[in-house]
Amino acid sequence: MHSRGIEAYKATLRLTSEQRDALVGLLLGDACMESRNQGRTYRVKVEQSTQHESYVQHLYGLFRPWVLSGPYQKQGSASNGSTTTSWAFNTVSHSAFRFYAHQFYGEKGKRVPDLIHKWLTARGLAYWFNGRWVHEIQPIQGCDLQHPGLLEARRRTVGSRSASVFRAAGETPAST
Numbered sequence: 001m002h003s004r005g006i007e008a009y010k011a012t013l014r015l016t017s018e019q020r021d022a023l024v025g026l027l028l029g030d031a032c033m034e035s036r037n038q039g040r041t042y043r044v045k046v047e048q049s050t051q052h053e054s055y056v057q058h059l060y061g062l063f064r065p066w067v068l069s070g071p072y073q074k075q076g077s078a079s080n081g082s083t084t085t086s087w088a089f090n091t092v093s094h095s096a097f098r099f100y101a102h103q104f105y106g107e108k109g110k111r112v113p114d115l116i117h118k119w120l121t122a123r124g125l126a127y128w129f130n131g132r133w134v135h136e137i138q139p140i141q142g143c144d145l146q147h148p149g150l151l152e153a154r155r156r157t158v159g160s161r162s163a164s165v166f167r168a169a170g171e172t173p174a175s176t
Contacts, residue, residue, distance in 0.1 A: 006068070006092070013065060015096050022062055023097075024119045025127030027104045028112065033097060034090075042097040047074065047088035055130065056087040066091040 015023070023044065027033070033042045044063070048056050050073070060071050071089040078084050091097070103113040113119070120128075 010092055010094055013092075013094060013096065018123065019063060019066075020119075021121045021123040022059070022127045023100055023124075024116075024121070025124035025130075026059070027100060027110075028116075028120075028124075028128040032110070033101045033105065035101065036093065039098065039101070041093040041095050042101040043093040044091040044097060045088065046090075047086050050085045050087060053087045056089065060089050063089075063091055066094070068092060 023031075026044070026046070030047075032045050034045055035042045044066075046056060046059050046063075053071075056071050060067060067089055069089075071087045074086045074088045076084045076086065103115070103119075104110060
């Protein structure tokens with residue numbers, strides 16, 4: 001899908017600070033990036049199980065300008081042979097994502113960037129932990145990821161186990 005109209009639209013796109021922060025957190029989690037043109041441009045791929053549809057919808061809303069079609073259901077097979085259903089969406093391929101791809105991917109695959117302390121913000125940390133939590137507990141419906149109570153809950157949950165991650169985000173972990 002390479003029309004002049006789409007290419008002209010993509011030329012107008014710029015990542016907002018909220019999108020950049022969220023992208024760092026998502027890439028620390030289970031979002032992934034893909035290039036189909038030897039690394040000139042990349043797209044972001046988001047996928048979660050059906051029970052976490054609201055989280056996918058939230059992420060879609062955040063990255064809506066970067067997505068040409070809404071979230072879709074995807075069928076797959078689990079390692080035990082059962083059928084799985086998930087919700088997913090992909091952004092457009094864009095050079096704005098190249099920096100992040102080069103930081104989060106190396107020769108051996110996905111990695112934590114050496115300079116993560118420069119890019120991880122409190123908001124990014126919240127997205128990283130929200131992404132981790134969707135595999136462990138039900139998401140909070142209508143959750144505001146910028147709400148101070150949400151970040152405080154994550155600080156208390158993580159405690160001293162991730163003190164270095166909080167320091168990277170310029171924060172001090174709350175005592176448990």
